[in-house]
Amino acid sequence: MDIRVQAEPFDFGAEAGAFAARQEGMGAVVTFTGIVRDLEGGGLRAMEIEHYPGMTEKAIEAIAKEAAERWHTGDLLVIHRYGPLAPGDMIMMVATAAPHRADAFQAAEFLMDFLKSRAPFWKKEVAQDGADWVAARDEDEDALGRW
Template identity: 75%
Template sequence: MRVVVQEAPFDFGAEAEAFASARTDMGAVVTFTGVVRDLAGDRLDAMEIEHYPGMTQKALEAIADEAIRRWSLGDALVIHRFGRLTPGERIMMVATAAPHRKDAFEAAEFLMDYLKSRAPFWKKEHGTDSAGWVAAKDEDEAALDRW
């Protein structure tokens, strides 16, 4: 398992290739990457992501450990960026490896849902005419109910 919290951009292709080729005993590898998107109805100039380093690392490791235990994963990868990001930049990546695809897909979805709602990051959107902190969304919290 590898959990990385970093400011610098990451190379999705290189990360995915390294992850997938590391475990020849796994039959399924699932990857997901989140990208900063423009605001609906307003132009997003940037998203600023803040965190507390030690706290964030421990929280992400706990979420990844839970996924590994629940789905008997062979491996998991979580990369999450912080700092100032602009639309189109990669914000995070999740990869899971399991003997079978069902476990790899479910574990990846679990990681994405929990990272969205439980990872201690604070996001501020800077638009053309406004700036504001991103509030928790009811639908993101509701997504946790299935786990």
């Protein structure tokens, strides 16, 4: 299990390739990356992401351990960035490996849903006309109900 919370950009292709290369005996690798999207109509200057070092890593590790216990997975990778990010920047990456694709997909979706709603990150959208903290969305909370 590899959990990283970092300010630096990551190379998705290199990370995905390295992750897949070390998965002996696995039949499936699933990857996902989240990207900063612009506001409707444009105008986003930055997405500022804050977190509490130490607490954030522990929370993500607990979510990842639960995923590994619920599904028959091999390795898990979670990379999540913090700091100022521009539209088009990669925010996070999840990779899961499992002997069968259903477990890899479900573990990845579980991780993504819980990272979106429960990982202790705070996001502020900085637009041309000001800045606002991003509120929790009902649909993100609703997604947790299936787990």
